[in-house]
Amino acid sequence: MKEPVILLVEDNPDDEELTRLALEDSNVANRLFVVRDGQEALDWLFCEGVHSGRDPCFTPTVVLLDLKLPKKSGLEVLEAIRKKEYTRRLPVVILTSSKEEQDVLRGYNLGANSYIQKPVDYAQFLEAIRQLGVYWMVLNEPPPHCA
Amino acid sequence: MTSARAPWMATATRVLPARISSRLSLLIGLTILSMLLLLGWMYHQRYASQRSQALQSEVEVAQGVATTFAAYIRDIHRQSITLGSAVLALSHHEGAADRLLASTVSHYEGISNISWTSPSGHVLASSEPNAIRGYFGDRPYFHEVAGGRDWAISALLPQGRITGRPVFVVATGIRDKRGQLLGLMIFGIEPTRLGDVLLTQRRAEGRSYSLFDGNGVLVYRNPEVDLTWELRTGWHDADPVMVRALQGQPATGEIVSIITNEHHLAARVPISELGWIAGASRPVETALAPIRHALTMDIMLTSLFTAISLGLAAFIGRSIAVPLRRLQEDVQAFAKGDLSHRADVSGPEEVIRVADGFNRMAGEIHTFQETLDARVRQRTSELETSNRELESFSHTVAHDLRSPLRAMDGFSRYLLRHYAERLDDRGKDYLNRIQAAAQRMGRLIDDLLGMVRISRTTIRMQMLDLSAIAADIVAELRRSDPQRQVSVEIEPGMKAPGDKELLRLALSHLLENAFKFTKNRGDPRIRVGVTRIKEQTAYFVQDNGMGFDMAYADKLFLPFHRLQQDDTIPGTGIGLAMVQRIIARHGGRVWTEGEVGKGATFWFTLGETT
Numbered sequence: 001m002k003e004p005v006i007l008l009v010e011d012n013p014d015d016e017e018l019t020r021l022a023l024e025d026s027n028v029a030n031r032l033f034v035v036r037d038g039q040e041a042l043d044w045l046f047c048e049g050v051h052s053g054r055d056p057c058f059t060p061t062v063v064l065l066d067l068k069l070p071k072k073s074g075l076e077v078l079e080a081i082r083k084k085e086y087t088r089r090l091p092v093v094i095l096t097s098s099k100e101e102q103d104v105l106r107g108y109n110l111g112a113n114s115y116i117q118k119p120v121d122y123a124q125f126l127e128a129i130r131q132l133g134v135y136w137m138v139l140n141e142p143p144p145h146c147a
Numbered sequence: 148m149t150s151a152r153a154p155w156m157a158t159a160t161r162v163l164p165a166r167i168s169s170r171l172s173l174l175i176g177l178t179i180l181s182m183l184l185l186l187g188w189m190y191h192q193r194y195a196s197q198r199s200q201a202l203q204s205e206v207e208v209a210q211g212v213a214t215t216f217a218a219y220i221r222d223i224h225r226q227s228i229t230l231g232s233a234v235l236a237l238s239h240h241e242g243a244a245d246r247l248l249a250s251t252v253s254h255y256e257g258i259s260n261i262s263w264t265s266p267s268g269h270v271l272a273s274s275e276p277n278a279i280r281g282y283f284g285d286r287p288y289f290h291e292v293a294g295g296r297d298w299a300i301s302a303l304l305p306q307g308r309i310t311g312r313p314v315f316v317v318a319t320g321i322r323d324k325r326g327q328l329l330g331l332m333i334f335g336i337e338p339t340r341l342g343d344v345l346l347t348q349r350r351a352e353g354r355s356y357s358l359f360d361g362n363g364v365l366v367y368r369n370p371e372v373d374l375t376w377e378l379r380t381g382w383h384d385a386d387p388v389m390v391r392a393l394q395g396q397p398a399t400g401e402i403v404s405i406i407t408n409e410h411h412l413a414a415r416v417p418i419s420e421l422g423w424i425a426g427a428s429r430p431v432e433t434a435l436a437p438i439r440h441a442l443t444m445d446i447m448l449t450s451l452f453t454a455i456s457l458g459l460a461a462f463i464g465r466s467i468a469v470p471l472r473r474l475q476e477d478v479q480a481f482a483k484g485d486l487s488h489r490a491d492v493s494g495p496e497e498v499i500r501v502a503d504g505f506n507r508m509a510g511e512i513h514t515f516q517e518t519l520d521a522r523v524r525q526r527t528s529e530l531e532t533s534n535r536e537l538e539s540f541s542h543t544v545a546h547d548l549r550s551p552l553r554a555m556d557g558f559s560r561y562l563l564r565h566y567a568e569r570l571d572d573r574g575k576d577y578l579n580r581i582q583a584a585a586q587r588m589g590r591l592i593d594d595l596l597g598m599v600r601i602s603r604t605t606i607r608m609q610m611l612d613l614s615a616i617a618a619d620i621v622a623e624l625r626r627s628d629p630q631r632q633v634s635v636e637i638e639p640g641m642k643a644p645g646d647k648e649l650l651r652l653a654l655s656h657l658l659e660n661a662f663k664f665t666k667n668r669g670d671p672r673i674r675v676g677v678t679r680i681k682e683q684t685a686y687f688v689q690d691n692g693m694g695f696d697m698a699y700a701d702k703l704f705l706p707f708h709r710l711q712q713d714d715t716i717p718g719t720g721i722g723l724a725m726v727q728r729i730i731a732r733h734g735g736r737v738w739t740e741g742e743v744g745k746g747a748t749f750w751f752t753l754g755e756t757t
Contacts, residue, residue, distance in 0.1 A: 014551070097553070118553060122553065
């Protein structure tokens with residue numbers, strides 16, 4: 001069985017750290033990869049640019065995607081993921097501060113698997129990340145990949 | 148600007164039809180009607196005068212007949228006297244008198260027989276041999292003459308004693324110088340033979356003339372027809388004109404001939420010395436044919452001219468009414484909103500002027516409207532731009548302001564959890580404060596975004612049951628705090644048009660407030676109802692909670708403004724500001740009344756126009 005891996009696309013180091021702490025607390029992620037802008041996220045996933053040497057069969061179990069990102073926005077990243085054949089079925093969870101109806105709609109229209117607004121209250125945030133980890137890392141059966 | 152109107156205008160409006168075309172029709176109709184009435188009266192006069200002329204000419208003919216016949220009878224009377232002297236002279240010659248009489252008869256027009264009688268009525272001599280020794284002494288005319296008259300005329304007898312045919316008699320007494328009656332000369336006259344006597348009369352087309360005896364029995368008629376006795380005697384019942392003439396005066400009138408069954412214009416004239424009647428008549432058809440023909444021509448011509456006048460009048464009427472109606476339609480089209488519509492400038496001068504004036508006015512309105520539209524479009528586009536900017540701003544606020552808060556909250560918690568043993572109580576307190584402040588700011592941001600959203604949302608109006616919505620909100624509030632006992636009274640059947648989401652939000656803020664501020668009351672009571680204030684429907688939410696000082700009433704609706712410093716009552720101070728925006732978006736107004744410790748009432752109206 002493959003090692004469960006999370007790709008976190010997050011430009012805010014505070015949120016990165018908070019997410020990392022939350023995941024540690026809930027003991028679901030052995031490994032957390034973090035990329036800090038949209039372009040890097042695509043490079044990482046498609047093994048391009050600085051990540052060109054990476055094994056393409058090494059794919060994350062789930063991508064936690066922020067929307068407001070430097071270079072390329074989260075929605076652009078999502079669109080590109082859904083276009084590429086071998087990332088088409090990759091579970092992508094939008095994790096963002098925005099709960100604007102427009103963002104939610106566009107996220108789902110582009111094929112997001114889930115949309116979660118980061119709660120302001122840290123306790124709620126912690127609980128949200130915990131449930132999210134349990135669901136996607138443990139309960140959810142990921143699509144077959146590079147079998 | 149008002150102009151004085153004559154009082155007759157009001158009467159005209161009440162009495163006359165409303166439409167111009169109807170009034171014109173009425174005008175034309177009345178003009179032609181009066182013309183036709185006048186013509187009708189003139190025709191009637193002409194007809195009547197023609198008729199009386201025709202009757203007059205019948206009177207003249209009848210008088211001619213009367214004169215002729217009277218002369219004939221007088222002539223017979225004179226002949227009788229002459230014959231009487233001759234017969235007396237011949238009395239000693241057997242048969243000579245008879246021969247004289249027979250010879251006279253043959254030379255005398257219309258005479259059937261002549262007889263000579265003794266003063267006692269015995270026939271002594273006659274033109275008819277079989278009459279000799281006859282007796283006339285029983286005849287009325289005999290008695291008249293025997294009684295002293297010079298002569299007498301009999302009525303028409305159905306059967307003469309001598310001829311067996313209808314006959315009348317003229318008897319003349321022959322007297323000596325002392326007046327002693329010597330005998331009677333009796334002329335028997337058969338009416339059929341009178342034609343020659345009376346033919347002196349002019350015969351107009353269809354005219355007939357006639358003689359009636361003193362009993363009204365038809366003696367003679369020309370043209371001659373076979374007359375039964377019934378046809379002779381029936382006139383007394385059928386000819387009222389003749390009956391009138393029997394009274395002694397000439398008479399005229401219309402009769403129905405019992406011979407031809409035609410209507411006749413008849414004149415009957417008494418022949419005074421005989422007591423008989425002379426008559427003349429013509430069929431109405433022939434007598435009045437010329438005038439009828441002339442009138443028919445006149446009426447046809449009149450009708451033709453009337454029709455032409457009507458046609459012309461209708462044409463002229465239309466030339467007035469049609470442009471007016473078109474102008475009315477044009478004005479209506481413009482009034483219905485087609486601002487580019489212009490009136491057709493044609494028709495009578497006044498209409499042209501009105502249409503012209505209207506078009507100028509319409510042009511100005513149109514230009515004004517277009518300017519206004521352009522201005523509205525410009526403002527709308529400006530508003531849309533500013534809305535988009537606001538939207539993007541609120542998006543930024545939503546996203547960017549939250550992240551630092553979460554970091555503050557998260558790291559302070561993490562510190563409290565994992566580094567608690569290294570902090571003293573003061574440090575822990577500060578961390579708690581950081582945390583509380585962060586949470587509070589998060590709520591402020593949420594509320595602020597909510598306010599922005601109210602302004603942005605398009606309003607969807609529908610009929611709402613405010614009572615049901617309020618009841619629903621109250622049920623929700625009760626569920627969220629099952630321990631609390633609050634008496635809530637909602638007036639049933641409150642219905643108003645509005646946006647469901649927004650009004651629900653407004654009501655829920657007001658009810659939440661009412662719940663919140665009655666928290667410290669022993670007997671919390673809340674009322675939701677409706678009333679009329681200054682001609683407007685005003686809804687209210689009333690509580691008996693802690694109330695407020697009216698001096699600050701206006702500040703209540705400012706965003707983030709809280710009157711109470713009581714931390715036990717939660718809230719960001721945004722609720723009433725939201726209520727005010729929602730009500731304003733419905734075109735209504737919100738205000739409040741309150742007293743510290745007694746409670747507060749929040750009133751709102753909804754735009755009455757929607």
